[in-house]
Amino acid sequence: MTRDDSGNHPPIEMNMTSSETTESLKPLENFEPVEIEPQTPLQGSQIQGWKHPVLLSHEQLLSECKARRQKTSGPGGQHRNKVETGVFLKHSPTGVEAQATERRSQAENQSKALKRLRLQLALEIRSQQSALGAPSPLWKSRVREQKIVVSDEHFDFPILLSEALDVLAENAWEPHRAALQLDCSTSQLIKLLKKFPPAFVLLNQQRARRGLEKWK
Known part of the structure; x- marks a missing residue:
């Protein structure tokens, strides 16, 4: 996959059903950094040569995530329509979570959620x-x-x-x-x-x- 001049990847499509709504994920505060190495249970498959998840491409990282979407307010004045554009990601091997709900576009929220997830992984996972x-x-x-x-x-x-x-x-x-x-x-x-x-x-x-x- 190619990057643009700014180093960003284009949006990636995710398949999520309309029934997958969720409450807001709580922000992670006062956590203890987790150390993950190739031979630990959190690695899952214990594959030699494990690398930190921030090194994965967006497609690879998404393949390791549980993705959900949430209904957020759309256009319509006082009686605004509810549109499922909020994106919630949970990295299965580590449990690290990120979300984006502020945009009306699911693709834009997906891109923001991925960026936030990579930053949270960088913050929380030590090697x-x-x-x-x-x-x-x-x-x-x-x-x-x-x-x-x-x-x-x-x-x-x-x-x-x-x-x-x-x-x-x-x-x-x-x-x-x-x-x-x-x-x-x-x-x-x-x-x-x-x-x-x-x-x-x-x-x-x-x-x-x-x-x-x-x-x-």
Whole structure:
């Protein structure tokens, strides 16, 4: 599948029945990051060479998800029609969830839900295997003179975010040590986390649990 110039994939069709309505999924807060490796039960098939789900294409990621849609308000003034455009995704191997209901178009909500799911997976799923292999070829291609060059809208962003968090976890959530391994400046690493605020919150949560000073 090809990407456009911005790094985004075109919408993907999903088949869901009209009976598949659901209540709003609760946002994930104050979670403990889960570590998944090739030989763990959460991996399912225990296939050698398992990789983090953010590395999957949109089609591959959707194939691992349970997809639902929800009726949301459509056009019609005070007595607005209910249109099934809200998209809810749950990644079966990990239980990570994401949703999008704000658009009138199911295709647009699907695209947003997929982006949010990839970010949540990057945030919540840790891999020691990834940390030990860092920096990856993709990371190296995105670092120039210790500066991380990526838009938070690009397909690569959740991949880089996941790798950064994996390395931080492996280095006891010490940004200086993680940045040294990733061959970037500490300020650039913090800037990357701040592009997705929950990642920066996670850093400080983990540091607080270890009695370390919070970053600002």
